[in-house]
Amino acid sequence: MTWMPMAAVGAALLVFLWVGLRARTADASLDEYLTARETQSATTLGLSFLASGLGAWILFVPPEIAAFVGPVALAGYAIGAALPFLVLAWCGPAIRRLLPGGRSLTDYALERFGAPVRGWVLALSLLYMLCFLTAELTALGGIVALLTGGDGRWAVLAVAAVTLLYTAWGGLRASLATDRWQAWLLLALLAVVAGVVAQTPAGPAATPVPTAAPASAPLSVGLSVALTLIIAVTAANLFHQGYWQRVWAARNDAALHRGAWLGAVATAAAIAGVGALGMLAARQGLPLGTPPVPFFALVQHAPGWVVAPVLVLAVALVASSVDTLQNGLAALLVTQRRNASLAAARWTTVLLMVPVIAVAWQGLSVLRLFLIADLLCATAVVPLLLGLRPRTSRAAALAGMAAGLLGAVLPGAWASGSLTQGVIAATFPANVPTLAPFVGALAASSVVTLVVSALAPRRG
Template identity: 85%
Template sequence: MNALPIATVGGALLAFLWVGLRARSADTTLDEYLTARGSQSATTLGLSFLASGLGAWILFVPPEIGAFVGPVALAGYAIGAALPFLVLAWCGPAIRRRMPAGRSLTEYAGERFGGAVRGWVLLLSLLYMLCFLTAELTAIGGIVALLTGQDGRWAVLAVAAVTLIYTAWGGLRASLATDRWQAWLLLALLAWVGAVVVQAPAPPPASTAAAPSAPAAAPLPVGLSVALTLVIAVTAANLFHQGYWQRIWAAHSERALQRGAWLGAVTTAAAIALVGGLGMLAAQQGLPLGTPPVPFFALVQHAPDWVVAPVLVLAVALVASSVDTLQSGIAALLVTQRRQASLAGARWATVLLMVPVVAVAWQGLSVLRLFLVADLLCATAAVPLLLGLWRRTPRHAALIGMAAGLVGAVLPDAWAAGNLWQGLVAATFPANVPTLAPFAGALIASTAATLTLAWLAPAREPAAGR
């Protein structure tokens, strides 16, 4: 095996390990391990939101959307990725005031709506975050294999092991510390790699004839449909990312939280727009995009050979920054379900949860379809959960609204096909492509049901759940 990829990946991971281990607080308690309560500035939070939200997926999905669907859909993706941070800027302070000693989204759900909603939110969060974690580790193996021609599974183990060591040791503080450095590294490398591949010579006409370009843009209605689908799917799913909610309580103040969330939103949208624009460039140059298409790597393969090492560092930083946040977030979700949880239990939870994740990622299996189903389930529950911040919403409204969202996810395609089974199948995305009808149906039905119950609630009910 070529030593350069090992040295590149290993050097980046050792640097992250050093930063993470140094970040551990000397007097770590369980609360400190899970929340780093009241300790983080706006800039640190903004960089952490950027690093945690981005992952290796930005090297695959936005370029493909840019190449095959066009700028309108790409804009929808960028907005969808940024919108959860803006929601946190709006609702995070209210949840902090309601639960000043809180540690997780499930605690808020249980306190506001009861045990059934808390259990459902727990399942949704775990499903989404485990899919995200598995997909990121699978991606780093695929990227190493694609760029080096070697078996990339060693990279899966290396990233999982290193992030696990510093996350299990230092908790959320370690994740926040590495996020800060990883975010600056990501921004620098994205800008640098983008400049290099843009300036690289275009391929000769022969290669264009041999491998026709993807269309520069789909028709406007298609682009708008894809954009709206992505806004709903990405926003709803990321609202169940426990790693983001941990940072609500880590913020030094409400103002720091709001400013950090805005910084994360703007930088995330800019990063996705940049990488997606590279996908459009690959299509315009007529590069062979591959099967499945990977426009970003099609550009990299036509850049100078010395670009490979920085791209590997970029990929490792993207994966590590999202993986450590997910590890910390899942551990917090599990530990906060037990009143007598201990710091040792939190660390063991972090370690044990990685065993099945690494086992799946080692096989290189795609979890895309399961990911889409998780996104859809999150879309059925996001609005009812957030409407808990409205004092008039009764306790039973969220559970009924979420059930209505499940019906709404199936109903559009069932109605169009005249067959309930076809609606159920469509809601599982058999073609591995997100479609608008299930997401729009889930969002509209869940919102309508919850608002109706809130408006019908008697005037004396606003204090319910307090």
């Protein structure tokens, strides 16, 4: 490990820390700490959506999907990552009007459907966000080890500690302030790194591209993967409390609408750009590794100096998503208690990181748990959003969510002739997302919620 990448990472973390600590307002209340209510412009929100939505995963997943499945699947991934922000642009203003003093998605669930639905939404959000947080830190450790040959755990501790310091001190304002810097930094670094690796000759290690290149999967496969990713990513991200905090942080409905659109377009463009590098690596015939990492295959054939900006890029990606998740998790838990204090919010932020760091330190994969969380979110997202329709009752939402669980299992059960095998298939034993459980969950939950709502007697 050379001194330059370490110095660059250290400098970036110090800048993030300085910006985050300065963002705290004097005598901040708990509400200000959790929501920064009605203070943020469209540009700030857009940059924050971009920075908090992207993570180290964009250096792994989009390039691999593009290399092995092709541009159609990559387009699905980009749409899936952008669509949650467009949903926020559509339903966020309505939820702000329904709950002007709201702080979290669980507040909305409680207001519309009562404590049982709130408890289920809380469980889904916690599961998804904790998996996301652990996966980001684990990925960072892997990137540092891959690029430097050293122990990546120092980076896990450094990023966790720095983001924890400024989020515990400054709350949502600190996360928003650092997001602005991190968004511009990661866009600049993505452009620099992509430009360098795209123009670097493949070198003698490359082999001629075979007739059936990895990116030449059949169109039907590409469409299936694209639809799976759109459903999975959209459904799960709508349970990301960090995004909902920004709904109430928006200065007004117009700022939320424009900020969400800005975040959606920028996110889709970033994913498409990074994913295109995966297709480039495949077409150059580079050894993609096991498991395949097309982006890093290109980096390893680039000039040695590019390691430093790639590491800083990885740190910016992880820090921007981790600080949002830290603050979002604290808000999610603290808002479940009446008369919670600012000190409780800060200690919640700190204590939540202990098990996360412990798992990330071990380098354990949470991919299968991540996929299960995505599927569970898909069973509940439509009934929850249909709560914006006055006719959607608590019974309809509960019936829809239960039907979504059954719909996730039925495709596998039908194909295998065994309910047990259907349940196993819905837990993704091969660590690969498949379309049928997601379509089943989404379709069953939607149809049953609408039917039960339609059959319920109208209130006078």
